[in-house]
Amino acid sequence: MIDFGLPLLLGYALLISAFLLFSNYLFDNTEFANYIYGLLALSIVSKFSAYARNDFLKSIFNKKHYKRIRLAENIICCIPFTLFLFYQKQFLFCILLNILVMLLALLKFHTTINLTIPTPFSKTPFEFTVGFRKTFYVFPIAYVLTYISISVSNFNLGVFAMLVVGMVCFSYYSKMENDYFVWNFNVSPKEFLMLKVKTCFTFFTLLNIPILIALGVSFLDEIEILIIFFILCYIYLATMILAKYSDFPNEINISQGILIAMSFMFPPMLLILIPYFYSRSIKKLNTVLHD
Amino acid sequence: MIKIEKLSKFYGQKQVLNTIDLAFEKGKIYGIVGENGAGKTTLFRCISGLENYQGNITSSYKNLKDHLGLLLTEPFFFPKITGSEYIQLLANARQIKLTNMEDKNIFDLPLNQYASTYSTGMKKKLALTAILLQENDIFILDEPFNGVDIQSNLIITEIIKQFKKLEKTVLISSHIFSTLAATCDEIFLMKNGEIIRKVKQEDFSNLETEMKNFTIGNRIDKLELK
Numbered sequence A: 001m002i003d004f005g006l007p008l009l010l011g012y013a014l015l016i017s018a019f020l021l022f023s024n025y026l027f028d029n030t031e032f033a034n035y036i037y038g039l040l041a042l043s044i045v046s047k048f049s050a051y052a053r054n055d056f057l058k059s060i061f062n063k064k065h066y067k068r069i070r071l072a073e074n075i076i077c078c079i080p081f082t083l084f085l086f087y088q089k090q091f092l093f094c095i096l097l098n099i100l101v102m103l104l105a106l107l108k109f110h111t112t113i114n115l116t117i118p119t120p121f122s123k124t125p126f127e128f129t130v131g132f133r134k135t136f137y138v139f140p141i142a143y144v145l146t147y148i149s150i151s152v153s154n155f156n157l158g159v160f161a162m163l164v165v166g167m168v169c170f171s172y173y174s175k176m177e178n179d180y181f182v183w184n185f186n187v188s189p190k191e192f193l194m195l196k197v198k199t200c201f202t203f204f205t206l207l208n209i210p211i212l213i214a215l216g217v218s219f220l221d222e223i224e225i226l227i228i229f230f231i232l233c234y235i236y237l238a239t240m241i242l243a244k245y246s247d248f249p250n251e252i253n254i255s256q257g258i259l260i261a262m263s264f265m266f267p268p269m270l271l272i273l274i275p276y277f278y279s280r281s282i283k284k285l286n287t288v289l290h291d
Numbered sequence B: 001m002i003k004i005e006k007l008s009k010f011y012g013q014k015q016v017l018n019t020i021d022l023a024f025e026k027g028k029i030y031g032i033v034g035e036n037g038a039g040k041t042t043l044f045r046c047i048s049g050l051e052n053y054q055g056n057i058t059s060s061y062k063n064l065k066d067h068l069g070l071l072l073t074e075p076f077f078f079p080k081i082t083g084s085e086y087i088q089l090l091a092n093a094r095q096i097k098l099t100n101m102e103d104k105n106i107f108d109l110p111l112n113q114y115a116s117t118y119s120t121g122m123k124k125k126l127a128l129t130a131i132l133l134q135e136n137d138i139f140i141l142d143e144p145f146n147g148v149d150i151q152s153n154l155i156i157t158e159i160i161k162q163f164k165k166l167e168k169t170v171l172i173s174s175h176i177f178s179t180l181a182a183t184c185d186e187i188f189l190m191k192n193g194e195i196i197r198k199v200k201q202e203d204f205s206n207l208e209t210e211m212k213n214f215t216i217g218n219r220i221d222k223l224e225l226k
Helices: A008-029 A033-049 A051-060 A063-087 A091-106 A127-135 A138-151 A155-171 A179-183 A189-218 A220-245 A254-265 A267-285 B040-048 B083-093 B120-132 B150-165 B177-183 B201-216
Strands: B002-011 B014-024 B029-034 B054-059 B068-071 B138-142 B169-173 B186-191 B194-200
Touching: A008 A033, A008 A063, A008 A254, A033 A051, A033 A063, A033 A091, A051 A063, A063 A091, A127 A155, A127 A189, A138 A155, A138 A189, A155 A189, A155 A220, A189 A220, A189 A267, A220 A254, A220 A267, A254 A267, B002 B040, B014 B040, B014 B194, B029 B040, B029 B150, B029 B177, B040 B068, B040 B138, B040 B169, B068 B120, B083 B120, B120 B150, B150 B169, B150 B177, B169 B177, B177 B201, B186 B201, B194 B201
Parallel strands: B029 B169, B029 B186, B068 B138, B138 B169
Antiparallel strands: B002 B014, B002 B054, B186 B194
């Protein structure tokens, strides 16, 4: 918190408020909230399974203590999600989530196989190239969900599949690259941002177009909603890219994260956020890219 | 031509570069030597425009950095990006269309493997290949021989000699004096953020002897090795 320029207590209070707001919003607006919630908790907890840190822990503690530490880490990290699921009376999900995080602590997922996952984005690295390799399994799931949504005539499920792809692509822009990779570009900050947005839109369209076409054909009456949703995905992706570089070379800070989260709840905020992030990005990128 | 005038750099209260004046001419190879922490990497980062500084750095280019290939001491790599994608990324950044990448893989790197799994030397060779394919006019090579095998060492030395023929300007920092002596036109000696000596090619052997005497002196005798 202190790193982000926030007093510690205020930072924690904001973090808890943002978590509660987000959780409430999710459960009020989505019928698949428990699934999204579970996946979100697992993805956060899975960070503790990183090979390097586990290797370090194993080198310091004996097997028994190591397992206790890992279990404690995963369960503690999962407590906010467990409590909220409990509050929502999602008892089965609550138990299932805790079993999964415990398994995540005890099982070893690391493999020494050096397999290069093929990607259609090799020619234009790096966000989608790296991101696709990390999340490739999400896309078949999203396409299967689309198929199910058409089979059972559930339009909302299809929209959810689109949302999953959108959120995954959104996550590709959450981490700041080393300044060397920005410095290498021989374009102006404006051109740099346009290039990033253009690449993102092209690749996002490539991943999402099968879902859009399938849903568009199957739910012709809902085509307007689909197009609006697709355009919203573009707008949020562009916002994320602009937000990412608005504090360059630092990563997105908590206050920027909160602003983005709030914009999901109140989209008109984007009318202020987009120009704000854009002007800040131009200013920050000007330190290594020149007009 | 690059001209540096009264270049100073502070990290907080600590001064790491102290009123440096240097000039680098087209088609010449310059070596920078100095102890660890002397300020070589910071000097390179300032010239590249990766650091703010006090003083002036001017060149014949509108944007010097757009013509500059920078090899970092420890090149950074993304996880899950292959060698060929890394090269592609740096080429795309300069709008260079790459053809026959496999033929240009002079260090025989496994380009289809993730770069993050490469050894230290392989990473250095990959980063060097990527900046070579960017078609730059100026090269800053921060310890290009570190961790690199002897065969590649010979290739890099030959590349630097080739650069001279192609009228490129090259700045190299290295702790291996013999490679600098074999390639450089002039060597600058840095200490505590200052350039304390500028040595022309004809005086390289004297510099090496002086450095040996100064650095080693009677230090080893103190160990009383038996």
